[in-house]
Structure formats: structure tokens, C-alpha cells
Amino acid sequence: MTECQIIDAQGRFVGALTNDVSDASISSYLVVSVVGCQSGGKSTLLNTAFGTSFPVLDAPKSGRRRTTLGVWGAVAECTPPVVVLDVEGTDSRERGEGAVAFQARTAMLALALSDVVLVNMWAHDVGRHSAANYDLFETVFAHAASLRRRDSPVRLVVVVRDCEPDAPVHDISRVLTGDLRNIWASLKKPDKLFNQLFSLRVLAMPHKKYAPERFSSEVKEMGKSIISSGEQQFRQPVPLTGFDTFSREVWFSICHKTGGDGPDAAFTLDLPRHVALTAHYKCGEVLTGVFNGPVGVRLEELLAEIELNWNKPIPDFGSRIDDIARDAFLQYDTETRAYQGAKLAGDALRQRRRELGAKLVGILMERRERYLWVCREFCRKNFEDEFRPMLGGTNGFERNAKRLGNSFVKRYRHLLVGSRLPSSLDEFILANEAERKKEEIASDGDTTGEESAGIQILDTEQAFQELSDNSDDEGDDDEYSVEAFKKDLFRMVEERRRLGEIMLPGGSNLVAAGPKPEPWWKGLLIRGAILLINYLQATQGQRAALKLQRKHEKEFPPGPTF
Structure with a gap:
């Protein structure tokens, strides 16, 4: 004491x-x-x-x-x-x-x-x-x-x-x-x-x-x-x-x-207001301490690990952000437990907790965006490695390429699902979406005259309610990302197919649609043609440089050396 x-x-x-x-x-x-x-x-x-x-x-x-x-x-x-x-x-x-x-x-x-x-x-x-x-x-x-x-x-x-x-x-x-x-x-x-x-x-x-x-x-x-x-x-x-x-x-x-x-001094001391201000201030200190403590360290470690292993996804990303979110709320609730039973401090306690959730959502969404870029590049690179030996225009190309592309789309979707933000943050995610929707409607309704009079701007609570009612569409952004990834893969497949048809003798007519077996020499001929074209393309630059050098030596012969 x-x-x-x-x-x-x-x-x-x-x-x-x-x-x-x-x-x-x-x-x-x-x-x-x-x-x-x-x-x-x-x-x-x-x-x-x-x-x-x-x-x-x-x-x-x-x-x-x-x-x-x-x-x-x-x-x-x-x-x-x-x-x-x-x-x-x-x-x-x-x-x-x-x-x-x-x-x-x-x-x-x-x-x-x-x-x-x-x-x-x-x-x-x-x-x-x-x-x-x-x-x-x-x-x-x-x-x-x-x-x-x-x-x-x-x-x-x-x-x-x-x-x-x-x-x-x-x-x-x-x-x-x-x-x-x-x-x-x-x-x-x-x-x-x-x-x-x-x-x-x-x-x-x-x-x-x-x-x-x-x-x-x-x-x-x-x-x-x-x-x-x-x-x-x-x-x-x-x-x-x-x-x-x-x-x-x-x-x-x-x-x-x-x-x-x-007694004549004019005075009114609003103690409940000071209680609320104190609770707001102290809960704010706890909120800052959450991100300055172990939770903040783990968030920075997660970001460093994503950037260090940019060519390979983190296997336990989903469970790690789950643990981080749970520990953040647990620390806040534990350190503000004394305010939970106080009527006058309840609003400040809940407001600061919402701030914690909103800030946590922002940080984790930024980490997840970087992680999804790693997942996308990882799946694309591995698809290219396995897709490279396939020859466009040959029998079975369409079937094999489609099967390979679908397998990598499924793998990418699995990584997306495994990296979704914890369900404990759903209300904060919806609140952020509601605020964004409100801002979009307000910006669209920034007109004058009779047009602006007919526009009804939704408040945050209405937008939040609409998004809550349609909570089944929560993965729309992820599904859009999957579809974009799928289009990228099958665009590569289509380009390979067209290139193969051009390279094959006789064009696309040589592509067998039925079960008729191909001659054994056909595949060898196609592979030889592809290798020859690749060789000619690779050596074309060297030949051009050698030709330019000889021309220069002819015009400017080297002088005597001593």
C-alpha cells in the first residue's frame, strides 16, 4: 500500500x-x-x-x-x-x-x-x-x-x-x-x-x-x-x-x-456521464493493448510468413486466424470484465468491442487478400507445370485439359473456403458491408433538384438487416474469385488448343473426334515438329546477332594489333 x-x-x-x-x-x-x-x-x-x-x-x-x-x-x-x-x-x-x-x-x-x-x-x-x-x-x-x-x-x-x-x-x-x-x-x-x-x-x-x-x-x-x-x-x-x-x-x-x-454557484455534475467517459477511456486502453500485445505480434508474424513463403500457401491459415480472433475477444472480455455488470458503462463497453471487431476484420481481410494472391499464384504455377506437356489438337487433349483444370479450380476453392474469416466476425463483416452499401447509395444519390428528392438512402441498420437476411450469399466474393481463376485456366487451354491445330499438318481436320486409334508415328511427328519450332525460335536471335556482327566486321575490318 x-x-x-x-x-x-x-x-x-x-x-x-x-x-x-x-x-x-x-x-x-x-x-x-x-x-x-x-x-x-x-x-x-x-x-x-x-x-x-x-x-x-x-x-x-x-x-x-x-x-x-x-x-x-x-x-x-x-x-x-x-x-x-x-x-x-x-x-x-x-x-x-x-x-x-x-x-x-x-x-x-x-x-x-x-x-x-x-x-x-x-x-x-x-x-x-x-x-x-x-x-x-x-x-x-x-x-x-x-x-x-x-x-x-x-x-x-x-x-x-x-x-x-x-x-x-x-x-x-x-x-x-x-x-x-x-x-x-x-x-x-x-x-x-x-x-x-x-x-x-x-x-x-x-x-x-x-x-x-x-x-x-x-x-x-x-x-x-x-x-x-x-x-x-x-x-x-x-x-x-x-x-x-x-x-x-x-x-x-x-x-x-x-x-x-x-450555494449560489451554478453547478450540475453529471456523474453517469463521467462513468461512461471513464469506461470509454479505459476500454479504449484495453482495445489498444490487445493490438499492442500478443495478438498484434501474431498478426505481424502471420503477415511476415505470408510474404516470406509467397510461392506456397500456409497450411493452417484458417485455424490461425480463428485462434487470433478468439484470443483478441477473450483478452478484451477478460480485461473489461469489471465493466460488464455496470449499467452506465455498458454502452461504452459494447461500442469499444464493436471497434475491436471492426479493426480485427480490417486487418484479417488485408492478410487474407495477400494470402489469396499466394494461393492463386501457387495453383496457377502448378497447373502450368502439369499442363506444359499436353499438346493441343491431339486426341484426348480437351478431356485431359478440362479434368486437370477442374482439379486445380477445386483446389483453389478449397483454399478459399479454408481461409474464410471466423464466424465470430460475421456481424462485423456484415456491418462493414452495410456501411459500404450506405456510402455507395449516398454517392449515387448525390444529385440535385427533383432527382435527389426521389432517392431514398438506406441507413446502416437497414443495410445491415438486408445483408443479414441474405447471409447465404456471404461467399459471393470468393465464388467470383474462383470463376475468374477458372477463366484464366481455360483461356490457357483454349490458346494451347488453337496453337496445336495450327501446328498440326492439315489443321483441325487431323483432330480425331471418334475412338479411331492414331498411328504410332503421328505423335512422334508432332513432337518433333514442336521441338523444331521451339529450336528455331530459340536460335533465331542468335543467328540474327551473328549476321549483324559479320556485316559490321566487313564494313569496319579490324586493324593490326601489336
Whole structure:
């Protein structure tokens, strides 16, 4: 457990409270803060109750002055965890004229974030106004309705310090409760709303100096009771790893929208919006981490392997992209598990998951396009190797060439089917197609006058529904690729056939259509003719070069050499 400053003395947010929290699924924790006048023992109260180590005042050495500057925090090692916030004390001479604004803001931050707010107060200040921080309560109560948006009320625990052993605790509680309710009533807010927003409790603590053992025992018991009585309220709107981000958004909103001038300050703090922003931000971090982690490494390795083995398809391409897609969603769902049960974060969670699927589809489709080029070239090259000995125009050429071409078309189709994107990405593929269809219709409908008035542009949902209804045609692009490949092969066959008919003596009339056997010498004659033509074509260039050289030597005979 490390205590750290969340907000400094100048009001800058510097918090890094949850940097050491490794478990992203922790969403059950309690937030406890303390407010009160400076040098009143607030840090000592927290250290004793929750085992924290906030710095405390040493009055004999340093005098009575501010010890806690801004807001400090720590995650107490309890089960479940407790986030403890130590707020700077009020009524400090160091803060001066800016004290009112800063105190109001920090108090509203504590109220917005905390499940339990401890109000530290001296026994001899009960019944006073400024010393008892009643002006601070006025500011907090004025904005309480807009600050609190939770199902359960925040627990205000007024801790009255240095009480005498025979102090009338009941009377102290009655006076404080009455004063706080009078402050609420002066704001002209209904009592019913007060009970919905706050649960008030008053505790009397013995003197720390004169009864240290009793003080320590009762404060620890108070800490245990706070934790045990809040077991049903541990579920937070954001997980523990998102607490810093949530706190920063709330603090910036408070500083931007309030002047700290008391109940007349115009202020509305939309906590659900900040919860949603926090979820959107943290889920975005998880999304980035998916592609920067092992999933991204495997995608790059797959691309490198495709480019390295460009003349041979990867045998397990389909299973590998299946594993990559499954692991990407598994990592995202695991690291955002804490947000799955939060109503306010659900939209951000689903939106970021859709972004993950869309980005994954884009990357895998780009990898698949390169892989299909490798498959196409591999099948074409192997077809050419096996097709090369076949002679066009001979008996059986058509049948054998067709059988060979169909076998390679079937092989290419098998590679296409084996490399299709995982079914878990179907909805994202359809969404991309729907968006593309919407853009095409919008571009086609970019006209003016009466023509544009008659064009109805489908929205993304309508296009998605149409594509979902026709999901049987999902492989249309692959089938088009197969047909294009088939045409390429049979164009080669047709060219070979025509060439063979030209080369054969008598043209196409020599091609036997029936079962009549051919003479044994006919094949040899054809092969010899083909070899002779190939030889003449190969040596034609050499003969032309030799002829040109001789002509040049004749016109420019070489001179004597020494």
C-alpha cells in the first residue's frame, strides 16, 4: 500500500493511486474520505482505522500548520479493498482568501466519490458554526442532489473527538443531527430527499492523549463497522483500475463548472456521464493493448510468413486466424470484465468491442487478400507445370485439359473456403458491408433538384438487416474469385488448343473426334515438329546477332594489333 498525492496544493490533478493495481476485474471496493478543519487529527483517524500511513502533524516540532496538502489517497489492504481519501483541512491560514473555493471543491469531490464521508470535529466545537464547518455543509448540501446519483445514500459519519468519559453522546448526536437538518431545510429541499441522499451517524471518540488505548480500540472498531456495514454497497460504477480516470474527470468538471462561492454557484455534475467517459477511456486502453500485445505480434508474424513463403500457401491459415480472433475477444472480455455488470458503462463497453471487431476484420481481410494472391499464384504455377506437356489438337487433349483444370479450380476453392474469416466476425463483416452499401447509395444519390428528392438512402441498420437476411450469399466474393481463376485456366487451354491445330499438318481436320486409334508415328511427328519450332525460335536471335556482327566486321575490318 502506497500513499500518494491525488490533487496538489494548487489544485492540479496528479493522482496515480491505482498504478500498482494489477487485477483489472476488481469492481467491489469501498471509498472512504475524511473532511474537517486543519490540524484536527484526520490523518491519524484514517491511519488508525484502516492501517494507512498518511503523514501526521507533529505539533511540538513544527507547530500547528497544514500537513495534508490537496487530496491524498491510498488503497487499504482490506478484503475487499478500501480506497481512503485524506482531504486537506479547512480554515487554514496558509490557504488565505482562496480557501473557500478550494474547500468547496475538495468537499464536493469527496462527496461525489465516497461511499462514506467521515466528518472530523472537536467536541468543544459542537454547537458552533464556523468551527463545526457548517458553512462547508451548506455548500455540499446545496449541490448534493446533483452530485449523488447512486442507488444507496452516502453515509455521513460525524466523529466527535476528545469527548469526556461521561459526555452525553445522545445529546451531542441530537444537536448535530438537528443542526444539519436545519441547514438542509434552509436550502428549501424536501426532507425525503435528504434521507435518500444521506445516512447520518454520530460517533463520540475518547481523548487520544489521555486515553490512547481506548481511542485506538474504538477507532479500529469504527473502521471494521464501516467495512462490514457496507458489504452490500461495494459494487462501484467503475473498477478499481479506472478510479484514477474517473476521479480526474470528476475533478476537472468540478473545477470547470464551479467558482466555489457557496450555494449560489451554478453547478450540475453529471456523474453517469463521467462513468461512461471513464469506461470509454479505459476500454479504449484495453482495445489498444490487445493490438499492442500478443495478438498484434501474431498478426505481424502471420503477415511476415505470408510474404516470406509467397510461392506456397500456409497450411493452417484458417485455424490461425480463428485462434487470433478468439484470443483478441477473450483478452478484451477478460480485461473489461469489471465493466460488464455496470449499467452506465455498458454502452461504452459494447461500442469499444464493436471497434475491436471492426479493426480485427480490417486487418484479417488485408492478410487474407495477400494470402489469396499466394494461393492463386501457387495453383496457377502448378497447373502450368502439369499442363506444359499436353499438346493441343491431339486426341484426348480437351478431356485431359478440362479434368486437370477442374482439379486445380477445386483446389483453389478449397483454399478459399479454408481461409474464410471466423464466424465470430460475421456481424462485423456484415456491418462493414452495410456501411459500404450506405456510402455507395449516398454517392449515387448525390444529385440535385427533383432527382435527389426521389432517392431514398438506406441507413446502416437497414443495410445491415438486408445483408443479414441474405447471409447465404456471404461467399459471393470468393465464388467470383474462383470463376475468374477458372477463366484464366481455360483461356490457357483454349490458346494451347488453337496453337496445336495450327501446328498440326492439315489443321483441325487431323483432330480425331471418334475412338479411331492414331498411328504410332503421328505423335512422334508432332513432337518433333514442336521441338523444331521451339529450336528455331530459340536460335533465331542468335543467328540474327551473328549476321549483324559479320556485316559490321566487313564494313569496319579490324586493324593490326601489336
